[in-house]
Amino acid sequence: MTTDTTTTDTTPGATAPGEVVLDARGVTMRFGGLTAVRGVDLTVNSGEIVGLIGPNGAGKTTFFNCLTGLYVPTEGEVRYKGNVLPPKSFKVTAAGIARTFQNIRLFANMTVLENVLVGGHTRTKEGFWSAVLRGPGFHKAEAASRERAMELLEFIGLADKAEHLARNLPYGEQRKLEIARALASEPGLLLLDEPTAGMNPQETRATEELVFAIRDKGIAILVIEHDMRFIFNLCDRVAVLVQGEKLIEGDSATVQGDERVIAAYLGEPFENAPGEEEIAEVEAAEAAAETTTDAAPGKENDR
Numbered sequence: 001m002t003t004d005t006t007t008t009d010t011t012p013g014a015t016a017p018g019e020v021v022l023d024a025r026g027v028t029m030r031f032g033g034l035t036a037v038r039g040v041d042l043t044v045n046s047g048e049i050v051g052l053i054g055p056n057g058a059g060k061t062t063f064f065n066c067l068t069g070l071y072v073p074t075e076g077e078v079r080y081k082g083n084v085l086p087p088k089s090f091k092v093t094a095a096g097i098a099r100t101f102q103n104i105r106l107f108a109n110m111t112v113l114e115n116v117l118v119g120g121h122t123r124t125k126e127g128f129w130s131a132v133l134r135g136p137g138f139h140k141a142e143a144a145s146r147e148r149a150m151e152l153l154e155f156i157g158l159a160d161k162a163e164h165l166a167r168n169l170p171y172g173e174q175r176k177l178e179i180a181r182a183l184a185s186e187p188g189l190l191l192l193d194e195p196t197a198g199m200n201p202q203e204t205r206a207t208e209e210l211v212f213a214i215r216d217k218g219i220a221i222l223v224i225e226h227d228m229r230f231i232f233n234l235c236d237r238v239a240v241l242v243q244g245e246k247l248i249e250g251d252s253a254t255v256q257g258d259e260r261v262i263a264a265y266l267g268e269p270f271e272n273a274p275g276e277e278e279i280a281e282v283e284a285a286e287a288a289a290e291t292t293t294d295a296a297p298g299k300e301n302d303r
């Protein structure tokens with residue numbers, strides 16, 4: 001994985017520093033008599049990682065769905081780089097917002113590379129007839145798509161598994177692949193819905209590094225996550241939803257220390273420093289991984 005800390009202006013979809021990428025205003029979503037999201041304002045600026053937290057059923061996923069064209073908000077407006085979002089998911093993706101889902105949604109029987117190629121189809125210039133006739137233009141475009149997809153797999157650390165079936169990847173790598181597939185649509189904003197769900201501490205830490213590296217490519221990030229340590233380490237700003245409404249928004253220290261957040265969500269003050277137990281757990285997992293690699297060099301993952 002590339003971990004350069006400078007913004008690369010060659011990244012497609014990358015945004016100039018300080019630009020408002022996402023501007024959601026007064027977003028309300030009702031399902032019959034239930035108001036799942038009520039009057040939520042949220043902005044994400046370029047270069048930022050913003051977290052969205054809240055108890056189960058607070059409306060986080062519903063709000064995400066309003067940002068991706070899956071739902072049209074009952075009230076309010078969502079703008080991406082100044083333009084109101086089109087009311088269809090594929091048009092929102094084409095506009096520059098990509099997402100991952102709470103539950104992994106890969107094409108299990110396709111290869112890792114094919115999954116990324118599918119993610120990039122919104123950026124393929126060749127049209128239907130070109131694909132049918134398979135002329136020189138098509139082959140050139142196909143080669144370029146494969147090259148871009150391989151670059152992404154390189155970045156994410158899965159290039160050596162490009163030809164493996166997605167279903168044979170370990171869980172943590174499937175989650176990475178989902179992110180690579182989302183990045184293939186060349187977004188300016190990436191929405192991550194519980195990216196570390198089900199991960200061990202080592203995988204969570206790797207995901208943290210990956211999200212920083214994506215941000216450093218000039219892609220703004222909005223992330224939902226229940227793992228508070230992950231959120232507070234990662235995010236420039238955190239917004240807290242409770243019962244569909246935004247309770248507070250601020251930097252990690254402000255949110256962690258807010259009595260209403262503690263009462264409504266955290267339950268007890270959050271300790272910023274990782275505990276000795278967790279450090280030991282991560283170190284043990286890393287040592288075990290190294291031993292396995294040393295013991296079985298070049299061992300192929302099952303396909």
Ligand SMILES: Nc1ncnc2c1ncn2[C@@H]1O[C@H](COP(=O)(O)OP(=O)(O)OP(=O)(O)O)[C@@H](O)[C@H]1O
Binds near residue numbers: 035036061
């Ligand atoms: N399609 C739907 N139809 C009816 N009610 C819905 C629908 N989707 C969500 N809800 C309700 O809206 C509320 C908010 O749900 P949502 O899934 O957005 O919460 P969440 O904060 O993402 O929760 P979690 O952390 O458990 O994923 C819940 O009461 C849920 O039952």
